[in-house]
Amino acid sequence: MANATLEHGAVEHGLPGAYEAPLFGAYSKKVGMWLFLASDSLTFGALLFAFSYNRIYTPWPTPFHVQSIINSTIMTACLLSSSLTMVMAVFAAQRSDRAWTRNWLLATMVFGTAFIVLHGMEWSKLIGEGLTLPMFPKPAHASVGELAEISKNTPQFPATFFGLTAMHMLHVTIGVIYLGVIAFRKWFLPVLGLLWIAGYFLIPSDNVFHYGIHALGLGLLVAAVILFLKPKDYDAQDVEVSGLYWHFVDLVWMFIFPLVYLMSTKIN
């Protein structure tokens, strides 16, 4: 955040070379996150270009009925609202108000989780109606219908749709875990472990998320290693850097939503 911005030459030790002012006038964690986000934006850029590229030379289906559009609009509102609560968390962290930092981070995680759940329901509905990839587990009734025809005749559509949205959903999931670690530190690990195990046993085996839920297990492992190696109390800078990541997943959705959903709306 701006208050943490360092100015060139702000610190003078009188020893040339003892302290070097940061290149961009910001602390290194923030610069590192910005550079990561710049590179990650190219990942999503490539996926969006791939989606658009396929669309140019393929008769493109328009499978999203009003229910899908309403669902994706609510998902968009969830992400936008989560960005606002994230900003509030950063402000609270700068005031050293630990309770409200945690509360706002929790609110952000709730919005993010709502997004993931709604997106998971949308995916399950589309897969149940026949929009699938060869590697997906097949529900029994998914072989007929409009979306099954799309999967058969225009396999580029499910490939680019699931590729793009899965990458984004993975980023949101990582973001929720990241915020959980910042807000609750080691206390978040058992919660994550329980969600992983419960998800694995509760989600039916013919649902793609029965396997996708293992992303939580991988997140648990990475978070545990990080907390073991550096068991620190996260400060305002850490909250701000996690906020940059969170706003980025919101930003990416601002392009996915119109390009993927609104440009493929089915008008009855």
Next chain:
Amino acid sequence: MHDVAKHDDSKGQYFWVWGALLVLTAVEVVLGYKQIFEPVHMLEVLLVLSIIKSALIIGYFMHLKYETGLMRWMLVISVTACFIIMYFFFFPDAGRILRLGVR
């Protein structure tokens, strides 16, 4: 250097930005569902709205507006240049496929 109090005083602007983002999303949904424009023009309009929304998110929520000019311009120019290069690599090839047909 910016102080915390100054930002606390201007918290309201983040609610305005959030409201603007929701309104722009509603406009996109109406445009998409009513199909007011032809697909190519619709794509252009939706992309312009998305770029406005992303500028609001980057500028205000991610606070790039308050960073130093060097950081602002370095990030914006480098990422934009990469996207332009990607565009020139991808789309002439798509045009070639349109001319030659897909076998």
